[in-house]
Amino acid sequence: MPGGRLTYEDRQSIAAGLAERLGYAEIARRLGRPTSTISREVARNGGPGGYRADRAHQATEGRARRRRRAPSPAPQVATGGYGRDPEAVRDLEEGLTALLVQTGVPRTTARVLTCLYTTDSGSLTAAELVQRLRVSPASISMAVGYLEEQALLRRERDPGRRRERYVIDDDVWYRAFLASAQMTVMLADAARGGADVLGAATPAGARLGDMGRFLGYLGDDMVQTAERWWQIFVAHRTAGRRYGGAGDPCHVTDVTRVTDGT
Template sequence: MPGGRLTHDDRRQIAAWLADGLGYAEIGRRLGRPTSTISREVARNGATGTYLADPAQQAAGHRARRRKPGRTAEPVTDGQPTEVVRGFVDDFATLLAATGLPRMTARVFVCLLTADGGGLTAADLVRRLRVSPASVSKSIGSLEAMELVVRRPDTGGRRERYLIDDDVWLRAWQADTGAHGEIATAAQRGIEIFGADTAVGARLGAMGRFFARLSEQMSGSPLGQAVAYDGLTVLAALVHAGRPLTLGTLATALGWPRERATAALEAVRCQPALADPLALLAVGPETYSLTTRPDRLSPAQRAALSTARTANL
């Protein structure tokens, strides 16, 4: 029955469906089992490259007989059997792995995510995931590098516990925001190298606009918002003047310290979407003007507009 041990009939069905090319998720759905149950069954009881029902049944029976007598029942976590929790960890880890996170690292992360507030030691993770200490150590190192986990001393200070604290999502958010801004800036440099009129320039332009907007929307820093607001003010000043302005002229006209005007111009340079559909243009030493963004229109669109303008003259 669903939730219990796999029967010989279950294994016959698994073998038949695998032969038909079905994936673990579909087989699990048909049997009413977690995907992880099917994947573990094939990994544990299947021969190399092949899963057959009868040998799998014999392997499972042999493994059951080798278990130590008097073994206590596995613990229950949050009212759910450990097997169900393990299934959730594996399924959730599969989703995270699809985003690019290594599968073992994803399993360790979800295991910590589903632990209580005290976190887990490395030994706890090894026991829960049934993997080697080296695998846990490598995954913890990767998660720490991404600032997704923190370590705390265990009782007595002899061991360390790993946990996901309340600030993890803010750290991840800030890291993504910075990375998106850097991608937007890199895309803009690429446009300057390949040219806005090329197919590469057009693709980089679309990419840059996307990540620049994403970075702006994700930025929750009051300081960042203030600098971006100053950047809009500088743009308004350049539009109103209708001519190039020096940094000194901008600062004096706006009544700002020179450093504030410099920061505002830098914000526009680093976040091109702030000026969209215009672009900040350096026309001389510390002298700035505005132009239309070359990547906003495709080469064909610009050619058509030039033709239309000529026809109207």
């Protein structure tokens, strides 16, 4: 159920639940709503630490009024011809974008990534992104450059045309996570080297030493996690199964099985 359908009383309950440090799932259970509705509602209205019922309700009503007054400038929603509810898709896109922004991703970049992910083809041209998001070509170019640096998309030449397409591959998060793991290992090495330079017994040296040990452990763990996921991913593709079903190699129980080595 989209966040726009929440009542003011619902939002007060959400704020109270956050104040009690309840998880989204527990808040959703109390309200009889999907967990995703609560997470999107909180994400686009200040996050867990800044959520306020009155401000969230006013912001939602303001968005609804802007849509009614000026529907044409609103970003296009691609329902893909599957009978999807455009309003629900729009709420999904807004919520996912808000969560990405909270992780530090620039807003336009987050919108581009969300747009690519929620497009069934998983690929769009710069012109298509400009049309869908109603931003400038320069903004798209900057966003694509950022996402390329993070290994979150790739470019490919559009067959028969002098233009590029921006593509989200199925293994994109594996590659991005692995790149992050490799950078973490490099930071760990740099910190350990810094500890040697400053002297391990000095306060600054000890601080860098702790940093190096933590990041070294984390980096190794990230690499191992990426390798385990790759085994699951390859098994899934080899079996030719769809994501999300029971018995799917991507299912959480199978992740546990691979992790345990059984």
